[in-house]
Amino acid sequence: MSISENILKLKKELPKEVTLVAVSKTKPISDIEQAYNSGQLIFGENKVQELVEKYEKLSKEIQWQMIGHLQRNKVKFIAPFVRLIHGVDSEKLLKEIDKRAKQNNRTIDCLLQVHIATESTKFGFSEEEVLRIMKQKEDFKNINIVGLMGMATFTENETQIKEEFSFLNEIYKKYEQMNILSMGMSGDYKIAIECGSTLVRIGSTIFGNRNY
C-alpha cells in the first residue's frame, strides 16, 4: 500500500480524539510530501539535525515534534520552531528548553518521559520525579508541561505492555492540567489506545520498514 493509503487507513481506524504523529525519521523528503499531500500535518523525528533539515525544506504548515532523546547542547537548533518535545527526561534539559524558548519569545510544549519499561536502556523519570517536577513547574516560565510520554518494553507479551501503559495512564490521570498522553508505536498502538493514549507515534506502519 502507498503512504497515502496507509495514512487514510490509520485515520479511519484511530478514535477521533487520538492524535496521529507520523514518524518520518530516516525517510526522504518525498515520502513526507506524500503524507502531507494526503492531509497529514504532524510529523515526528528523533534526530535534531534531520529535524532541522526537513523543517527547512518542507511546508511551514507542518508541525514538527521531537520524539527522541534530546541532548541539551542541541535544544537551540529546534527551539525556534518545534511544536512539542516528547522526551524530556531531566531537570537540566527543562532548564535549557526554558532558556532557549525565552530567547525565541516562545512557550514550548513539553512532555515528561516516564520510565515504564523493564529495559534499563530506556530513558525517563520515575513517578516521584514527575511529582517533583510538577511542583516546580512554575519555575519554567517558557515551558508548558502538557503531558507524559512513555515507551513500553519491546516484547510480544501483551499483558506486560498493557500493565506498563496502564501504569503510565494512572500517573497521567493525577494531573488534571495535562492533556496529552503520548504512548503507542506501530507494534503496540492498539494496546496503548485501550490504555488511554491520546497520541500515537507511528512510523513503519505508514512509511514501511526502516533500513538501519
Ligand SMILES: *Cc1c(COP(=O)(O)O)cnc(C)c1O
Ligand atoms: C521510531 C520511533 C517511533 C515509531 O516507531 P515505529 O515502530 O516505526 O512505528 C515512535 N516513537 C519513538 C520515540 C521512536 O523513536
